[in-house]
Amino acid sequence: MALLVEIHVPLTPTPGLKPWEYPFPWIEQVEDFLIELEEEGTAESYDEGTEFRACFVFFLVGATEAGLLAASSRVATLKGVPAGSFALVTDTEAPEMGTGRRVDLPL
Template sequence: MAEIIVEIHVPLTPTPGGPQFPWIETVEDFLVELEDEGAAESYDEGEEFGDNYVFFITGGTEKALLAAASRVATLDGVPPGAFALVTDDEADEMGVGRRVDLPVK
């Protein structure tokens, strides 16, 4: 059975006068906290994909993973415009799946 993966796509919006994307480390630290809580697991290392930086989470129901992705999108410093793609570990490539705007309402 395929395992659900949620790709969290965050726009690579430069930060004026500072490190280009300081929020990447903030999100990575937060994902470690989610793993410690048992709320989600990182599926793979984050990476640039087009105009976005993508983080991958798994290890829960779609609802729980989208809730975790929503928390990521609302972290301080994370630029607006984040979205999730709901996919699974059998997908042929990254960047395909059902799009969900973040945070989920």
Template sequence: MATIVEIHVPLTPAADLEPGVYPFPWIERVEDFLIEIEEEGTAETYDEGEEFGGAYVFFLAGADEEALLSVASRVATFDGVPTGAFAMITDSQAPSMGMGRRIDLPTA
């Protein structure tokens, strides 16, 4: 059973975008960062990100809880990432997404 950290980021459109421009450019930036983290061996992406309950959720695994929360906190502080992000600490046996212990991001 693997520890999973879900990073829930509110699906808030980026400010001051031109009409017709994709409103969530921060999603791609976070995905690129998570690929870098995986290549470094710091953590692994557990699954593809997806929309859930008004948020976009990214999944991390492959490290201890402290390391995963550190990565999640870095995501929450990126320029353009909407405020209000939080993490859910769960595991690979959870019956569904969004279940577990909630941690506001960024952590201290």
């Protein structure tokens, strides 16, 4: 069992895009940022991001709770990431996604 933080970002389309453009370009931006976190040794992605309810969820492990929440806060402040993100502090053995202690982002 390991500490896990779920980063929930509202699935809000990016304003100003053309109708044929992908409405959530910030998802790829966050995924690139998470790779940078891994390269820094700050935190690790636990699994691929996924849609859950009205959010896109990213998963972080490999650091203390404070470290994972700090990294989550950095995600929430990336340019283009919709407001309203939050983290759920849980663990890798949780019976289901979307459970845990909620922390509003950014910190």
